[in-house]
Amino acid sequence: MTRPTPLSGFPEFLPSQRAAELVVIDTLRETFELHGFASLETRHVEPLDQLLRKGETSNEVYVLRRLQEDPDSRDGTDPSSGPGLGLHFDLTVPLARYVLEHQGKLDFPFRRYQIQRCWRGERPQEGRYREFTQADIDIIGRDTLGFDADIEVTEVMAEALSRLPVPPLTLHVNHRKLIQGFYLGLGLDDGAVVDVIRAVDKLDKAGVDGVRRLLLDLGVTEAQADQCLALARIKGTDAGFADEVRALGVQHPQLDEGLDALVTAVEATAHTRSDQFSVVADLQIARGLDYYTGLVFEGRMENLLGTMSICAGGRYDALASDGRSTYPGVGISLGITRLVAPLIGRGLLDADRSVPSAVLVALPDEESRESVRAIARALRARGIPAETAPSAAKYGRQIRHADRRGIPYVWFPGSGGERDSVRDIRSGDQQPADATTWAPPDDDLRPRIVNPSLNPSQGEHA
Amino acid sequence: MTRPTPLSGFPEFLPSQRAAELVVIDTLRETFELHGFASLETRHVEPLDQLLRKGETSNEVYVLRRLQEDPDSRDGTDPSSGPGLGLHFDLTVPLARYVLEHQGKLDFPFRRYQIQRCWRGERPQEGRYREFTQADIDIIGRDTLGFDADIEVTEVMAEALSRLPVPPLTLHVNHRKLIQGFYLGLGLDDGAVVDVIRAVDKLDKAGVDGVRRLLLDLGVTEAQADQCLALARIKGTDAGFADEVRALGVQHPQLDEGLDALVTAVEATAHTRSDQFSVVADLQIARGLDYYTGLVFEGRMENLLGTMSICAGGRYDALASDGRSTYPGVGISLGITRLVAPLIGRGLLDADRSVPSAVLVALPDEESRESVRAIARALRARGIPAETAPSAAKYGRQIRHADRRGIPYVWFPGSGGERDSVRDIRSGDQQPADATTWAPPDDDLRPRIVNPSLNPSQGEHA
Numbered sequence: 001m002t003r004p005t006p007l008s009g010f011p012e013f014l015p016s017q018r019a020a021e022l023v024v025i026d027t028l029r030e031t032f033e034l035h036g037f038a039s040l041e042t043r044h045v046e047p048l049d050q051l052l053r054k055g056e057t058s059n060e061v062y063v064l065r066r067l068q069e070d071p072d073s074r075d076g077t078d079p080s081s082g083p084g085l086g087l088h089f090d091l092t093v094p095l096a097r098y099v100l101e102h103q104g105k106l107d108f109p110f111r112r113y114q115i116q117r118c119w120r121g122e123r124p125q126e127g128r129y130r131e132f133t134q135a136d137i138d139i140i141g142r143d144t145l146g147f148d149a150d151i152e153v154t155e156v157m158a159e160a161l162s163r164l165p166v167p168p169l170t171l172h173v174n175h176r177k178l179i180q181g182f183y184l185g186l187g188l189d190d191g192a193v194v195d196v197i198r199a200v201d202k203l204d205k206a207g208v209d210g211v212r213r214l215l216l217d218l219g220v221t222e223a224q225a226d227q228c229l230a231l232a233r234i235k236g237t238d239a240g241f242a243d244e245v246r247a248l249g250v251q252h253p254q255l256d257e258g259l260d261a262l263v264t265a266v267e268a269t270a271h272t273r274s275d276q277f278s279v280v281a282d283l284q285i286a287r288g289l290d291y292y293t294g295l296v297f298e299g300r301m302e303n304l305l306g307t308m309s310i311c312a313g314g315r316y317d318a319l320a321s322d323g324r325s326t327y328p329g330v331g332i333s334l335g336i337t338r339l340v341a342p343l344i345g346r347g348l349l350d351a352d353r354s355v356p357s358a359v360l361v362a363l364p365d366e367e368s369r370e371s372v373r374a375i376a377r378a379l380r381a382r383g384i385p386a387e388t389a390p391s392a393a394k395y396g397r398q399i400r401h402a403d404r405r406g407i408p409y410v411w412f413p414g415s416g417g418e419r420d421s422v423r424d425i426r427s428g429d430q431q432p433a434d435a436t437t438w439a440p441p442d443d444d445l446r447p448r449i450v451n452p453s454l455n456p457s458q459g460e461h462a
Numbered sequence: 463m464t465r466p467t468p469l470s471g472f473p474e475f476l477p478s479q480r481a482a483e484l485v486v487i488d489t490l491r492e493t494f495e496l497h498g499f500a501s502l503e504t505r506h507v508e509p510l511d512q513l514l515r516k517g518e519t520s521n522e523v524y525v526l527r528r529l530q531e532d533p534d535s536r537d538g539t540d541p542s543s544g545p546g547l548g549l550h551f552d553l554t555v556p557l558a559r560y561v562l563e564h565q566g567k568l569d570f571p572f573r574r575y576q577i578q579r580c581w582r583g584e585r586p587q588e589g590r591y592r593e594f595t596q597a598d599i600d601i602i603g604r605d606t607l608g609f610d611a612d613i614e615v616t617e618v619m620a621e622a623l624s625r626l627p628v629p630p631l632t633l634h635v636n637h638r639k640l641i642q643g644f645y646l647g648l649g650l651d652d653g654a655v656v657d658v659i660r661a662v663d664k665l666d667k668a669g670v671d672g673v674r675r676l677l678l679d680l681g682v683t684e685a686q687a688d689q690c691l692a693l694a695r696i697k698g699t700d701a702g703f704a705d706e707v708r709a710l711g712v713q714h715p716q717l718d719e720g721l722d723a724l725v726t727a728v729e730a731t732a733h734t735r736s737d738q739f740s741v742v743a744d745l746q747i748a749r750g751l752d753y754y755t756g757l758v759f760e761g762r763m764e765n766l767l768g769t770m771s772i773c774a775g776g777r778y779d780a781l782a783s784d785g786r787s788t789y790p791g792v793g794i795s796l797g798i799t800r801l802v803a804p805l806i807g808r809g810l811l812d813a814d815r816s817v818p819s820a821v822l823v824a825l826p827d828e829e830s831r832e833s834v835r836a837i838a839r840a841l842r843a844r845g846i847p848a849e850t851a852p853s854a855a856k857y858g859r860q861i862r863h864a865d866r867r868g869i870p871y872v873w874f875p876g877s878g879g880e881r882d883s884v885r886d887i888r889s890g891d892q893q894p895a896d897a898t899t900w901a902p903p904d905d906d907l908r909p910r911i912v913n914p915s916l917n918p919s920q921g922e923h924a
Contacts, residue, residue, distance in 0.1 A: 003784055004512075004563040007547075010505040012560070014567055015574065018501050034842040036819030036849030036869075039480050043472040043593050044506075044579060050466075052529075060529075066583035067514075067523045067548070085469075086529070098474070101466040105476055107816065107866050109852050112477065117506060117579075121528035131505050146852055148831060155835070268835060322465055354569065357498030369610060373617070373730060380496040387498030390571050390608055404569050407498075 009124030010131045011341045016406070019351035019447040021340050024164055025115060028135050028334070031160040032113035035152075037137055040112040042094035048084040050097055060120040062087040087119040091136040091333065096320040099140055099327055108142040108327075109149060115336070126345070127308050127338050138331030140319055145328040147261060150295040150315050151268050154279065157311065157332045158269040161299060162277035165449040166343060169310070172282035172298045173265050176289050176315070178245070178258025182231055185252030186224045194290045196220065200232050201286035204307060232284040237273065239263045241281045265295060293317045297332050301339065304348075310339045351447040353406030356385045358440050359422070360402040361411040363389040372413060375420065378435035379411075384445065386411075399425055408444050411435070471586030472593045473803045478868070481813035481909040483802050486626055487577060490597050490796070493622040494575035497614075499599055502574040504556035510546040512559055522582040524549040549581040553598040553795065558782040561602055561789055570604040570789075571611060577798070588807070589770050589800050600793030602781055607790040609723060612757040612777050613730050616741065619773065619794045620731040623761060624739035627911040628805060631772070634744035634760045635727050638751050638777070640707070640720025644693055647714030648686045656752045658682065662694050663748035666769060694746040699735065701725045703743045727757060755779045759794050763801065766810075772801045813909040815868030818847045820902050821884070822864040823873040825851040834875060837882065840897035841873075846907065848873075861887055870906050873897070 006012070013021060033039075051061050064085045088094050091114045099106065115135045122128055137156055139149040154173060161169045183193050199214040206214065208229055215225040227248055234244045242263050245255075262281050269279040285298050287309070294315030301310055313332035320327045343349035361376045363369065372388050379386040387407075389398045395412070402410050402425055411433070414420045422438060423430040468474070475483060495501075513523050526547045550556050553576045561568065577597045584590055599618055601611040616635060623631045645655050661676040668676065670691055677687040689710055696706045704725050707717075724743050731741040747760050749771070756777030763772055775794035782789045805811035823838045825831065834850050841848040849869075851860045857874070864872050864887055873895070876882045884900060885892040 004509075004559050006563070007505065007507070007509075010507060012505055013503070014564060015500040015502060018503060021503075022501055033818040034845070034847050036817045036847055038477040038817045039484055040477060041475070041480060041483075043469065043474055045469070045472060045581075045593060047466075047469075062526045063529050064524045064549070065527060067525050068583070087526070097466050101468070102476060107863075111817070111849070119507075121530070131507060148852065151831075152850075268832070271839065355498045355500045355573070356495040370730070376497075377733065383496070385496050385498055387573070388614070390610065401569075 007130075009122075009129050011129060011337060011345075013344060015354040016351045016447070017344045017349070019353065019356075020165075020344070020349050020449055021336070023351065023447070023449055024166070024336060024340055025133075025135070027163050027165075028160050028336075029113070029115065031163060032135075032137055032156065035111075035156045035159075037111045037113040037156070040095075040098070040114045041116060042088075042091070042098050042114070044087055044117065045085045046088050046094060046097060048086050050093060051086045051089065053093075060089050060122055062119050062121055089118055089120045091116060091118065091134050092138075092319070092331070095136070095138060095140075096327075100320050100322050103142070103322070103325070103327075108140065109145060110140045111138075112140075113137045126342055127305060129337050129341065132335060132337035132341075135334040135336050136313075136331060138319075138329050140327050140329040142325050142327060145330070147294060147315075150261060150330050151264050153313070153330050153332055154265045154295060154297070155268050155272075157297070157299070157334070158272040158277070158279050160334075161311070162272040162274060164339075165451060166339060166349065167301055167303050168276050169299060169301050170277070171269075171279045171311070172285045172300065173262060173279060174281070174283055174285040174289065174296050175258035175262045176293050176296060177254040178262055179231070179283070179286075179289060181252035181254025181256070181258055182245075182248075182250050183228070185250040185255055186227055188220065188224065192218060192220070196228060197286050197289045200228060200284070201289075203229075203232055203284055234281075234283045236281050237266065237278045238270070239267060241266075241283075245283070261295060287312060288314050291316070294330065299332075299334065304346075305342060308338075310335050348451060350450055351406075352450045353408075353447045355387070355405045355407060356447060357387045357405070357407045358384055358444055358446075359386040359409045359411050360398065360405075360407045361386060361388045362395060362398045362413065363392045364413055364415060365392045368392075368413060375411060375413060375435045379438075382436075382439065384439060399423075406447075409440060469592075471584075471591050473591060473799060473807075475806060477816040478813045478909070479806045479811070481815065481818075482627075482806070482811050482911055483798070485813065485909070485911055486628070486798060486802055487595075487597070489625050489627075490622050490798075491575070491577065493625060494597075494599055494618065497573075497618045497621075499573045499575040499618065502557075502560070502576045503578060504550075504553070504560050504576070506549055506579065507547045508550050508556060508559060510548050512555060513548045513551065515555075522551050522584055524581050524583055551580055551582045553578060553580065553596050554600075554781070554793070557598070557600060557602075558789075562782050562784050565604070565784070565787070565789075570602065571607060572602045573600070574602075575599045588804055589767060591799050591803065594797060594799035594803075597796040597798050598775075598793060600781075600791050602789050602791040604787050604789060607792070609756060609777075612723060612792050613726050615775070615792050615794055616727045616757060616759070617730050617734075619759070619761070619796070620734040620739070620741050622796075623773070624734040624736060626801075627913060628801060628811065629763055629765050630738050631761060631763050632739070633731075633741045633773070634747045634762065635724060635741060636743070636745055636747035636751065636758050637720035637724045638755050638758060639716040640724055641693070641745070641748075641751055643714035643716025643718070643720055644707075644710075644712050645690070647712040647717055648689055650682065650686065654680060654682070658690060659748050659751045662690060662746070663751075665691075665694055665746055696743075696745045698743050699728065699740050700732070701729060703728075703745075707745070723757060749774060750776050753778070756792065761794075761796065766804060766808075770800075772797050810913060812912055813868075814912045815870075815909045817849070817867045817869060818909060819849045819867070819869045820846055820906055820908075821848040821871045821873050822860065822867075822869045823848060823850045824857060824860045824875070825854045826875055826877060827854045830854075830875060837873060837875060837897045841900075844898075844901065846901060861885075868909075871902060 292314030296314035298309045299311035311334040315330040318326050319329040376386040411422050419432040422433040754776030758776035760771045761773035773796040777792040780788045781791040838848040881894040884895040
């Protein structure tokens with residue numbers, strides 16, 4: 001068999017890189033569970049008609065066909081397999097289907113997280129993959145859902161992002177009603193609001209003058225356009241941004257409602273702010289504002305990926321509807337692969353070991369295998385990951401075995417009544433030890449993230 | 463949208479059932495990591511030529527096609543997407559490909575675990591699914607791999623299985639060299655060994671007389687056939703089985719080698735034996751003996767699924783080969799869905815909550831939202847999963863909200879200088895409490911498995 005080559009768009013990691021990705025995934029899961037979000041895993045496959053309900057995604061879907069299926073059934077249908085199936089391209093379509101299918105057995109508001117692979121047949125590039133892992137949180141109500149749910153998902157995702165061992169992240173937040181109320185308060189009519197939102201969304205690409213022209217073309221006056229652009233420039237990491245909005249002098253009940261919600265979102269996440277993370281009220285964020293109805297979110301790793309979003313979401317009035325009930329929701333979707341793969345690709349995210357083992361138990365000779373297994377067992381019984389040396393090579397070679405994998409400790413069984421000893425192979429320090437009582441420092445128990453760009457002082461030791 | 467219906471062969475669970483499945487998955491992962499096995503996740507897609515290298519699986523593969531792809535490229539190939547792709551049907555084919563692709567960056571012996579979904583287009587039935595989760599452990603060497611690796615994977619999987627909260631499991635173990643050496647020692651020639659193994663494998667279906675006829679048809683003598691059948695009847699959960707083998711009076715160096723290994727495997731896993739689990743030397747296990755070269759494994763949940771295997775594996779001389787090197791390995795594959803779905807389907811596996819929350823913080827009135835959020839935050843800061851009530855309904859309704867989800871504690875914020883209090887809603891016991899110091903008993907921190915059939919005394923409380 002010849003050496004296989006990577007498939008473009010299907011990223012894979014080496015063991016220490018995977019260990020770093022696992023730290024990211026475990027941090028997300030732990031945060032979601034601390035907030036009481038239930039784990040959900042849906043099947044990875046949905047009927048094609050479900051996946052294609054929104055026409056614009058049709059070119060991204062991978063369709064499944066059983067190899068032995070009648071090849072003329074090109075839509076993926078055959079008599080034995082039922083309707084055509086495709087791989088899901090996000091976790092929202094499966095959630096909507098799951099909620100409808102199981103609504104009689106779910107308690108609402110239904111709060112769930114979901115961490116799974118998704119597939120899109122897009123042309124691959126950095127930040128865009130054909131196979132990728134997403135982490136979604138959503139709160140789904142039946143018929144009604146209080147607006148405090150918007151604040152709640154903001155807080156959960158802010159806490160999760162603030163704890164990730166990655167370069168600085170920001171979660172930009174805006175509110176549909178703030179923007180809509182502002183435009184209505186300016187005297188624009190209902191029908192113009194969505195067009196104006198779409199025009200302002202082009203600010204990064206078209207610039208201020210370009211957007212002004214677009215607005216004027218829509219029939220907006222010069223004065224109104226100035227106000228729209230002034231609003232879009234407002235950003236803030238505390239409640240102060242609200243004063244800037246009010247200073248523009250526009251009045252509308254929806255503006256007040258949206259502004260209150262956005263202030264609450266910023267204040268409820270104040271505890272997550274650090275050098276590495278902040279929640280920003282950003283009144284330029286338009287993404288999905290024409291679709292979402294309350295808060296709208298966009299997370300970025302700006303130092304590295306500019307304005308590319310690594311997470312996105314918002315409030316929607318109807319995730320699903322079955323005729324009897326409507327299911328409003330609010331949620332955020334985090335692209336784990338989109339966050340992690342560029343960091344790993346640039347050497348900015350890795351773990352200090354390629355294995356979970358904190359200890360390698362050395363093998364003095366082949367006859368000692370059973371006693372060496374017993375030592376490892378005693379360590380594991382107290383939660384210390386341990387492996388045994390594969391062969392009774394010279395101790396120098398066994399130490400190199402540990403060193404190559406980043407295992408910090410090598411355990412030497414005592415012989416002839418001598419006590420066992422354990423060596424920290426980073427410092428060379430060796431001490432007598434008993435496998436039923438010794439433990440490494442907590443920091444050495446599990447693989448740790450090494451990230452020279454984040455922790456320059458640690459990087460020097462690497 | 464009409465109510466969706468389940469897809470046959472694609473099982474999905476309700477939140478409390480998923481919580482129970484997660485306990486199973488977390489137990490496996492924790493055991494694998496305690497033994498120093500590295501987590502690996504491969505892409506879920508492989509080139510079709512890789513998936514079809516063994517012809518007999520061709521009818522099980524799901525082929526992928528991008529919806530907008532040229533429909534005449536029926537093999538899943540189009541100019542933009544490269545070679546045809548299919549979903550992997552196990553985790554061994556991707557491991558072999560991964561090892562070859564990344565061999566220059568891996569340390570051997572390479573010990574990894576992998577917990578991922580797989581797909582097979584088989585006709586669905588209990589224990590056979592079109593989408594399912596597998597948990598695999600393997601140790602892969604480069605050119606050589608000591609036979610202690612066989613013992614090691616036996617020990618790891620035995621520990622993992624022994625810790626699972628499921629009905630009794632047994633891990634049946636046999637050894638290719640024991641069987642082969644025995645047959646050679648009987649005077650059968652090398653070429654007959656595989657045929658005899660296949661004949662003896664039919665014992666459950668064809669019975670003793672049927673197998674005897676098959677053996678005689680192969681040219682085996684009556685006396686040899688008696689010996690083959692006597693060997694196949696030997697089973698044991700301790701080293702005593704070896705005496706029964708030796709009592710048959712057959713001599714061969716390979717028999718000794720295999721017998722030693724099998725005795726070691728049974729002895730090295732003695733610490734895992736309980737009412738719920740045992741490792742059984744079972745000399746009738748032929749599954750894969752014609753393919754594997756050392757130990758061979760088959761796990762069963764016999765009370766419930768009879769001889770259907772829930773895990774299987776063994777030693778193989780060449781997982782992969784790239785012309786320069788050969789990669790021998792030993793591994794076991796556990797069918798998580800095959801284990802869990804029948805239990806969940808029969809109501810034999812579930813968790814005591816549908817959410818991770820240990821505490822619901824009640825909301826006295828809408829004005830208290832910020833202080834209620836602060837209480838929940840203080841609990842979470844000490845690792846206690848907590849959620850806040852979605853609305854300021856009457857306390858009776860808020861308590862029912864917790865009860866329906868299985869949340870054991872409801873927290874009542876004090877008003878007007880009064881202290882907070884926390885109620886165990888199972889017992890009704892209510893105590894004053896401080897969110898910065900109170901903690902529930904450890905057992906209440908996370909969802910627990912409820913399994914009336916396993917714990918009849920617990921079942922009475924349910």
